[in-house]
Structures are given as structure tokens and as C-alpha cells.
Amino acid sequence: EMQLVESGGGLVQPGGSLRLSCVGSGLTFTNYWMHWVRQVPGKGLVWVSRINSDGSDILYGDSVKGRFTISRDNAKNTVYLQMNSLRAEDSAIYFCTRAVYGRVSEFEYWGQGTLVTVSP
Amino acid sequence: DIQMTQSPSSLSASVGDRVTITCRASQSISRYLNWYQQKPGKAPKLLIYATSSLQSGVPSRFSGSGSGTEFTLTISNLQGEDFATYYCQQTYTTGEFTFGPGTEVAIK
Numbered sequence: 001e002m003q004l005v006e007s008g009g010g011l012v013q014p015g016g017s018l019r020l021s022c023v024g025s026g027l028t029f030t031n032y033w034m035h036w037v038r039q040v041p042g043k044g045l046v047w048v049s050r051i052n053s054d055g056s057d058i059l060y061g062d063s064v065k066g067r068f069t070i071s072r073d074n075a076k077n078t079v080y081l082q083m084n085s086l087r088a089e090d091s092a093i094y095f096c097t098r099a100v101y102g103r104v105s106e107f108e109y110w111g112q113g114t115l116v117t118v119s120p
Numbered sequence: 121d122i123q124m125t126q127s128p129s130s131l132s133a134s135v136g137d138r139v140t141i142t143c144r145a146s147q148s149i150s151r152y153l154n155w156y157q158q159k160p161g162k163a164p165k166l167l168i169y170a171t172s173s174l175q176s177g178v179p180s181r182f183s184g185s186g187s188g189t190e191f192t193l194t195i196s197n198l199q200g201e202d203f204a205t206y207y208c209q210q211t212y213t214t215g216e217f218t219f220g221p222g223t224e225v226a227i228k
Contacts, residue, residue: 035217045156045164045207047217059215062121095163103169105211106154110163 002026002109006096009114012086016118020081022096022111029053033099034072034079035107038092038116048094049081050105064090086118122146122213124220126206132228139195141223143208148188152212155184155193158222159204167206168193195225203227 004027008020020036036048049060049070058070069082079096093115097107123146133139143153151171156164166175168184171191181196195202208220 044221045158045209045219047209047219050217061216100166100169100175105209105217106166106169106175107156107164108166108175110165112163 004096004098004109004111006094006111006114009094009116011117011119013120014087014118016086017082017084018086018116020083020094020096020114020116022079022081024077024098024109027098027109029072029077029079029098030074032101033104034070035097035099035105036070036079036081037095037097037107037110038090039095039113040092046092051079083116086116088118091116091118121216122149122210122218124208124210124218126208126220126223128223129221130224130226132226133198134228135198135200137198139198139202139225141193141206141208141225143186143191143193143220145189145191145210145212149210149212151187152210153184153186153191154209154211155182156207156209156219157202157204158207164207198225200227 006022035050051070067085072079093113095113096111098109100106100108125144127142153171155168158164172184205222205224
């Protein structure tokens, strides 16, 4: 079964850090764009960050720019999201997604999400 | 930044109905528009990309159209498994792939 599995979420204090991981099983990351998308439970979807196949092209949403860092290890079929200086408004479910082959921002595969809660 | 709106925000329909959801962009996005379906507690699922291209495995009762600033998702012959929330997403601007606020399709 092809799936993405996120981990690393949890409860963290404002100003703290977390590192999210997303591992692919049954599917490859190589040659695909990978993204992180977040969603406050019961609310809409917000794109967070993207990274191209070799890590040379990276972008962030305005709300996380300068605080979050996306990276990938294709040998481990893993993409990461390092989140620093966390704020209450960063609390959300974080999904990792893999784009459709040959396309950049059409999100074909999604993980189940990992919940991040930023609270004192 | 490009803002996306969807209408209606929610609707009630019956199995067999034809449903249309509209997505509008605050400026022209050509045909850089995707549609996703999300069920409670699940990750979104890509239905349509580039306005009208059906993602592999998605039933043909789903269709998309539009260009510029106005787009529609149509579900013909609504099925029980189609009750969900639908989001549009613009991919015109590099760097902010904005989603619409969602349209909930509920059972009448």
C-alpha cells in the first residue's frame, strides 16, 4: 500500500521547536515535489512549504517564512519540516503531500497528518 | 496575494442530484485551479487539476470548468460517498498555493 506517514507532532510551548518527519512507504519521493499543508481542525487548508526533487527549489508561505525549514533525504524517502519560534497560530494538523508526477502543486498523495499544538 | 472564495459555503442535496460549486479568484489565474474532496477526519483527495483534468481513479461524474477568475466543480448524479467538503486551490502564483474556504455538501 502506498502511503505517507507523518510523525513528530505534539504539544510545545510558544517559542519552542518541533521537527516533523514524513516517510513514504510503497511509493518513492525521488523526482517528485513534496509539500506541507496545514489545517486547523474544522477549518480550511493552508499551504505551508514546498521542496523540489533535489532540494534546490524551496518556498514557504508568508506565515512561516523565516521560522520553518523544509528539507528532504531521498535516500530515506523522507521529507522534514523544522519548525522554530512556534506560535499559537501554528497549531494545526500538518499534512505532508506528494505532487502528481511531472507537476508541481497538484497534491496526489497525502499523509494522515500529525497534530501540532502550541500552548503554554 | 490572490484570494479565493467559494459559493455556496454549504449545500444540501439528495443522491442523484446534480451539484455545482463555484470558486472565484481575486485576479485571473488562467486555468491554474485544482479541486479537492475532504471527508471528516481524512486527508484531502485530489479530484481535478488544471481546471478540468480528472485525476486518475476519480469517477467521471466529477467535472470542472472555467478560466480566469471563475471556476466550477460539477458533480452529476451525486452518490452517497460524495458527501464531503470540497476545496478549490489556485496554483498560479509561485509561492502561495491558496485554497478556497471550502464548500460542505451535506445530505438533504
